Amino acid sequence: MSAKKNTTKVSEIDAHVTNQYDIVRRLGKGAYGIVWKAIEKKTKETVAVKKIFDAFRNQTDAQRTFREIMFLLSFSNHENIVRLIGLHKADNDRDIYLVFEYMDFWPETRFGPFPQKPISTTS
Numbered sequence: 001m002s003a004k005k006n007t008t009k010v011s012e013i014d015a016h017v018t019n020q021y022d023i024v025r026r027l028g029k030g031a032y033g034i035v036w037k038a039i040e041k042k043t044k045e046t047v048a049v050k051k052i053f054d055a056f057r058n059q060t061d062a063q064r065t066f067r068e069i070m071f072l073l074s075f076s077n078h079e080n081i082v083r084l085i086g087l088h089k090a091d092n093d094r095d096i097y098l099v100f101e102y103m104d105f106w107p108e109t110r111f112g113p114f115p116q117k118p119i120s121t122t123s
Contacts, residue, residue, distance in 0.1 A: 013051065014091045021049055021099075033095075037102060046102040047085065055096040065096060072098075 012034065013023060021038035024046075028035050033052040040047055055065040072084040086099035 013049075014088075014097070016091070017049065017088055017097055020088075021047065023049070048082075048100040048102045050098045050100065051090070052096050052098065054094050056094055069098070 013036070020042075021040055024037040024039060026034060026036050027048065033050055035048055035050045038047050038049045039045070052065060054061060056062045069084070069087070072081070075081045076083050082103050083101045084098060085101055086097075088097035088099070090096055
């Protein structure tokens with residue numbers, strides 16, 4: 001992967017979030033938002049910061065966001081669901097940041113970089 005693709009645009013993240021977390025790299029981007037790997041500055045804990053775009057754009061989006069947060073909180077002790085550990089309001093009053101425990105799902109030291117294309121299961 002080129003250095004250009006691996007850079008993090010810190011300008012995409014509100015200052016009050018970057019004041020609390022050191023952003024390591026972007027993990028992914030989808031229709032609803034972006035997720036970054038980050039280090040909490042006080043505790044040095046590795047976390048995942050998810051920015052949900054337009055979470056409060058309309059009533060439907062606000063309800064979807066609320067349901068996701070409530071679902072995650074209700075399963076906070078479940079061994080198979082990543083734990084939500086923080087929330088941050090965005091400066092623009094439309095987006096929201098969710099902070100999760102970080103799950104290192106692809107052990108690069110054992111398998112190499114995460115594949116960009118699906119792995120074939122046929123020989």
